[in-house]
Amino acid sequence: MDSGNGSEDGTPWGRGDGQGDDDDINRDWGHKDIPNDVEVLKRVWRNEKSAPEILAYESLLVERVQEQIANMEENILAAAESLDDMMLSIFEMDVNRLMFLLRAYLRVRLSKIDKFALHIMRTADLWDRLSPQEQEYASKFVDVLSKHMHDSVLGKLEKAYESMMKQAASSEENDMIVEPNLDTYVFCRSKTALGTFQLDDKGDETVDMMPNDLYILRYRPVRNLIETDRIELV
Amino acid sequence: MAGQGASEPALFTELEGDYGPFRPQIPVTVPLWLGIAMKKRSKCRIQPPDWMSVERLSEVLEMEREAPREFQPLPFHYVEIAKLLLDNAREDFENNYMVQSLLEDIKDVRWDKVEKGLKNLSGRTHAVKLKNISAMEVNRMRTFTVRALQSFFKHDNDDMMKQTPTDSDSQSTPSSSDRLPRRTLRPR
Numbered sequence: 308m309d310s311g312n313g314s315e316d317g318t319p320w321g322r323g324d325g326q327g328d329d330d331d332i333n334r335d336w337g338h339k340d341i342p343n344d345v346e347v348l349k350r351v352w353r354n355e356k357s358a359p360e361i362l363a364y365e366s367l368l369v370e371r372v373q374e375q376i377a378n379m380e381e382n383i384l385a386a387a388e389s390l391d392d393m394m395l396s397i398f399e400m401d402v403n404r405l406m407f408l409l410r411a412y413l414r415v416r417l418s419k420i421d422k423f424a425l426h427i428m429r430t431a432d433l434w435d436r437l438s439p440q441e442q443e444y445a446s447k448f449v450d451v452l453s454k455h456m457h458d459s460v461l462g463k464l465e466k467a468y469e470s471m472m473k474q475a476a477s478s479e480e481n482d483m484i485v486e487p488n489l490d491t492y493v494f495c496r497s498k499t500a501l502g503t504f505q506l507d508d509k510g511d512e513t514v515d516m517m518p519n520d521l522y523i524l525r526y527r528p529v530r531n532l533i534e535t536d537r538i539e540l541v
Numbered sequence: 542m543a544g545q546g547a548s549e550p551a552l553f554t555e556l557e558g559d560y561g562p563f564r565p566q567i568p569v570t571v572p573l574w575l576g577i578a579m580k581k582r583s584k585c586r587i588q589p590p591d592w593m594s595v596e597r598l599s600e601v602l603e604m605e606r607e608a609p610r611e612f613q614p615l616p617f618h619y620v621e622i623a624k625l626l627l628d629n630a631r632e633d634f635e636n637n638y639m640v641q642s643l644l645e646d647i648k649d650v651r652w653d654k655v656e657k658g659l660k661n662l663s664g665r666t667h668a669v670k671l672k673n674i675s676a677m678e679v680n681r682m683r684t685f686t687v688r689a690l691q692s693f694f695k696h697d698n699d700d701m702m703k704q705t706p707t708d709s710d711s712q713s714t715p716s717s718s719d720r721l722p723r724r725t726l727r728p729r
Contacts, residue, residue: 492691
């Protein structure tokens with residue numbers, strides 16, 4: 308009995324062409340050398356989990372993954388009668404795994420938005436890292452939060468203390484806003500040797516990154532390396 | 542991880558890759574979750590990975606004991622993989638009690654090294670290098686290490702900062718004589 312139903316996906320990465328019944332019957336390896344979307348999503352999720360601030364939203368990746376999930380689910384429904392239970396459940400497991408990854412990624416981002424909503428809203432750089440849905444979520448969250456704060460506590464205090472963002476009217480800046488701690492330490496690893504780079508302005512702290520070794524460093528100096536994808540967080 | 546199919550050939554085309562066809566008695570390499578799923582339905586037999594043989598593990602244990610400052614190369618997720626395989630595919634290992642006890646010993650020796658290394662953290666540390674460490678060990682020490690390093694950074698820099706205003710009048714570099722030479726990296 309042959310399953311013979313591949314999932315059509317128009318992704319640029321592709322997973323090889325072996326989707327048909329008679330194609331490449333002798334091949335019994337998965338395509339592991341092309342970075343497929345699942346691996347990319349895993350890495351992106353891991354980075355997001357370990358980073359103290361919110362990272363850029365991978366909108367293309369998320370779209371592709373959603374497409375793949377939808378296709379796969381269609382295929383499963385279409386082939387439900389002709390497959391035996393085990394294979395059906397294995398296909399379902401695969402889809403579930405991918406959905407879990409996607410949800411976990413989105414949830415990590417949402418929890419960071421919850422924590423730092425006010426800070427994200429006032430920093431254009433961070434605001435741009437949100438997807439349109441996340442931006443909507445953030446604004447609504449701030450609205451609801453301020454209304455709640457006002458109704459329960461702040462509205463009942465004196466004028467000088469009623470702002471959610473300042474400790475008192477006499478504070479010069481918005482010092483009640485929570486900011487992510489960029490000086491926290493993260494575990495990271497690079498695939499290639501990055502050579503020495505300095506961690507500090509004064510130039511007396513340097514690190515020599517060798518491939519595939521784990522390092523614990525401060526987050527702030529390595530921010531750009533994460534964005535350009537030369538380091539991954541663990 | 543390799544498994545051997547015991548029933549009809551089947552070709553899996555999945556989101557993560559293509560696997561199959563599965564033919565009886567022919568080993569196929571599949572991801573761990575797929576192999577465990579098939580094993581649970583008694584459709585296959587699992588071939589233990591090379592590094593999980595008694596000989597290899599005994600070698601690793603000996604080398605761990607001999608080199609007190611280094612970790613031996615092991616798969617990053619060796620603890621998790623070993624637990625899954627031993628729980629679900631016990632009978633496929635020829636000597637599973639030995640394998641299990643060797644793994645426990647290796648875990649203990651390595652964790653001991655981690656703890657010793659943690660004692661060396663100080664205000665001077667600005668980066669820590671961990672070669673060949675595994676995921677389980679990273680997560681066991683993650684909160685402690687991160688908090689400790691954060692505190693060191695915060696308090697150490699405060700001390701440095703406090704010294705600069707008083708010395709700003711003089712031309713000499715502030716407090717460089719007070720500081721011991723910084724060691725750049727602590728190899729583990």
